[in-house]
Amino acid sequence: MKKFLSFFLAVTMIFTLAACGNNTNSGNQNGSAGDGQSDGNTIRIGVLTPLTGSSAQLGNQVAAIYQMLTDVINEEHPELTMAMAASAGITSMDGAKLELVIADHKSDATTAVSEAKRLITEQNVVAICGEFTSAIAKAVAVVTEQYEVPLIVSCSAVSLTDGTNDFQWFFRYAITDETYIKDTFDFMNYLNENYDAGIKTIAMFSEDSEFGANIVPIEEKYAAEYGYEIVEKINYSSSATNLTSEVLKIKEADPDVLLMSSFVSDALLFFNTCKEQKYTPNFIIGQRGGFIQSDYLTAMGDENNYICTTGSWASDINTDVTKELVDLWANSSYNTEKVDLMDSHVKDAMNLLFLAMAIEQAGTTESTALREALLNLDYDMDTLMIPWNGISFNEYGQNTQSNGFVTQYYDGAYHTVFPAAGASMEPVFPMPEFDY
Amino acid sequence: MSVFLQGLYEGIINGSILALIAMGIALVWGVMNILSFSQGEFLMLGMFVSYYANRLLGLDPIVAMPLSALVLFVLGIIIYKLIIARALRGPILSQRLITFALSMVLVYSAQLFFGAEYKTLSNPVKFSGTIDLGFLTIAKQKLVPFLLALIVAGLLFWFLRYTRMGKAIQATSMDRYAAGLVGINPDRAYTISFALASAVAGAAGCALTYYYYLYPNVGATFQLWGFIAVAMGGFGSITGAFLSGLLMGIADTLTGLYVNTAIKYIGVCVVFLVAVSFRPKGIFGK
Incomplete structure (x- = not known):
């Protein structure tokens, strides 16, 4: 009986561990682990977010919104005002589709650094965005600078863009x-x-x-x-x-x-x-x-x-895009918890939209061209989720017109x-x- | 003066939870010579029992407390029989690390089954409100951990000193093999000790849900301070663990109040350092 119970407990633990691991990998649902190539028809975007750990709820919600937004960008939605929605995929790259490779940083800087390296070197992502605290963004920025891959964040610490770090591949459209x-x-x-x-x-x-x-x-x-x-x-x-x-x-x-x-x-x-x-x-x-x-x-x-x-965002902002976004999220199959859309979700979602717009503008995923496009983005404020005063970057990668x-x-x-x-x-x- | 009294009182209350964790760790260490790294996770499981009893049955934590203690007692027996007892036959390092591995499994299992988000009791709690004495404000729900710590300390003292099983446990803790020679079943003594420690953590978890939020890693926050309380009180001393927990709570609150909140844990650590400087084996250590 004891042996049977021991065996049962061991099997339970293995399943538990397997399921925990699965939780991490489930984010990779669009990424075919191992082949690591962004071919002509798919463009891999790295998404670092806390799927487990103390901020897992927010991290999973952000991953879900990213997936919803990716579907909107990849499919034709002429009825929507939102940028990148009208046509399917990246039109300047023959309709190439975005593919998210979602990784779990567990709200831990060491894990975030190793996952960022993996996304860049094994999954060949063209840029990284997601849900970051300022401390984690600072740790990941060291990796993205080393590999010259754009990192787009919305956390707010001034020290990230005050010149002390001299980041060249770091972008923050959101306010500080x-x-x-x-x-x-x-x-x-x-x-x-x-x-x-x-x-x-x-x-x-x-x-x-x-x-x-x-x-x-x-x-x-x-x-x-x-x-x-x-x-x-x-x-x-x-x-x-x-x-x-x-x-x-x-x-x-x-x-x-x-x-x-x-x-x-x-x-x-x-x-x-x-x-x-x-x-x-x-x-x-x-x-x-x-x-x-x-x-x-x-x-x-x-x-x-x-x-x-x-x-920087509230559901009562009276714009067409805000209404569309609230409606899309409320009816999205990705919104499994049926939570309301919040400021923290939208700030992160904006970064994916900006990245898609920059790829569209650059017509390539080559990193230098992508960096230039991110810095000099053509935009129509009426098609964005947050109606800021404008977008223009200082030399440290900070948008100076957000409000x-x-x-x-x-x-x-x-x-x-x-x-x-x-x-x-x-x-x-x-x-x-x-x-x- | 009233701020000082309030701080002193709150310090004792905050220290009660540390005392409860520490008493469980002290019991397992004193009897089995194992440092129980999973005591914090048993506290977490007790909190989840309390949370679901409140959410599904509308029970107050104080009503759910016997249920939580019973669930954790049974779980303690199962874990001891299936894991700890076998590890005790292995090398000393395995014995020390087995509860650490167990704590990781419990945290990630809780994350998987209950979710990682922060939770608080969802249904109204009946035993709540404040008593204003003018010089002291007493939150009724915060009396629960203090009274529980007193009761647990008293019951453990009585159980170990005056019951047959308690005496058997004490004999086993002194010399396992000699105890076996006089007819005591050491394995049974170990099982009961481990299960009792789990049950104490389960009851403490219920008391904690009155005012603290719940998430799978919550145990680690309290466990570290529980270890310090055990070391300060003297490894294996239930009385030492109880009094040290209270002392640490007072040091924490008064340092925050009269020195600086940013360094309040330094105050706790200074008290610990002073205690072990004068009594290297802990205040009640032998």
């Missing part, structure tokens, strides 16, 4: 923390001027990895520039077993506005601890991160009402509240108390 944080302080001024909010003091609550650490000095700079007093500054580990002392210090300082740079888990723990301490911050503005991820919103539910976050806005959560979705021109809801200040 600098812009997001300037939006935050402009929004606070707007609340003071138009809603008599009386905001004078702020507190900063920032996790201590690349994400939060990059944001802190920018917030300090703008606080000094805009004349807001910082009454508390908390740096903490996002994997903390508790945030009790952090919350007690914020409660004691009681700032007019709390600026949070947090991931999903720590944001959830923070709000739980606030409720235990019977404390509701006067007003909260998050810096994206966990605030725009579906597992955070699912866990928070209505308790997220009136919390603000900066962002963001502030949204406030209410009734199951984020609504644009700033700038006023694009607002779909009046901001509510201060926040009502949590239900203790």
Whole structure:
């Protein structure tokens, strides 16, 4: 009996491991592992995303949206306004089809580096995009620079494009923390001027990895520039077993506005601890991160009402492409979890669209020509998912014309509240108390 | 003063979870001389039992706690019989690493079957709310881990000291072969010890779901601190593990409150370093 049970357990473990491995490989569903050639009719795009690990939910959703978007680009959709949708495939390359080779970086920089090398040297991908944190993007950029392959990301750390790294094959169309944080302080001024909010003091609550650490000095700079007093500054580990002392210090300082740079888990723990301490911050503005991820919103539910976050896309943007995109995703077979489209999804999806447009423009996948096309992209803003001011790059691979806005959560979705021109809801200040 | 009292109280509460993990590790180490790297994963499984009991049956974690302890007790027996008992016959390195391998299998299995996303209890919890004493705010749900740690420490103390099986376990931990000569079944003592440690982690997991989020790797976060609590309290000492866990929780919260939140874990480590400097075998180590 014991031997049988041992055998059964061993078989179960083997199946478990096989299934875990399968999870990684399932991303490669379009890639025929091993042959590694992008022939004339298919163009291989490397997609690095966390399919397992702590950010697996977002990573899998991004992979799913990439697959949906690839189908749109590869097939004829004359009814859609979106760029690259009207005709099938890359017309300048005889209708060549995009083929995604999806790899799992597990939110781990070492894995991301080895997977990036594999995608380039074994799978012959022409460029890499996907879902990255700033720390992982920085690690992968070293590989893409070495092999001279374009890397397109939407994470926001300023340090990636401030010249310290001198990346030549790194592209970021999306905005940086600098812009997001300037939006935050402009929004606070707007609340003071138009809603008599009386905001004078702020507190900063920032996790201590690349994400939060990059944001802190920018917030300090703008606080000094805009004349807001910082009454508390908390740096903490996002994997903390508790945030009790952090919350007690914020409660004691009681700032007019709390600026949070947090991931999903720590944001959830923070709000739980606030409720235990019977404390509701006067007003909260998050810096994206966990605030725009579906597992955070699912866990928070209505308790997220009136919390603000900066962002670069919201479903209430009144453009044809946004409506098409929301509709496509809602009805897509790839949307197995039936989640709503979010800022974090669209920013990443934009990168695949830009890459397809650049290949179309270059008429080749040769890396130097592709780099030139990415830097000098011809575009019609009305056909893009995010209506930025424009696209033009500085010498460090940063789009200098992208812009963001502030949204406030209410009734199951984020609504644009700033700038006023694009607002779909009046901001509510201060926040009502949590239900203790 | 009220901030200090609140910090002290919260430190004790936060330390209770570390104490619960540490007591399980101390039990397995003390009896079997195995460092249980899978204790954190048993905590994670206890959290999943609590999560699904709440989601599917609408149960509060405190109600699901006996169920979780029972499930983990049975799982502990199965794992001991099928894996640990065999490894104990092998070289010392295999004995030490077997629970590490087990922890990896449990994490990836949880990821596969339950998903990797963060989860919190989906149905309303009845045992919640706060008691405001003016100088102290007490969250009812956070009393659960503290009371559980007290009960577990008391029950383990009573079980090991006053029951026949407990005495057999103690005898086996002193000398396995001599215990066998006087009619004690060492294998049975080991099985019960491992299963008890698993059950404690299962109950702790339930208590943790009241305020902490759940995901497959959650155990690793707490386990490291559990090991430090065991080393500080003295390997194999249940009392030492319990008190060290509480002390670490207090050091964590007060360092964050009065020094800097960014270095609060340094405070915990300084307490550990000071303790082992004066008592190299741990505060209650022999």
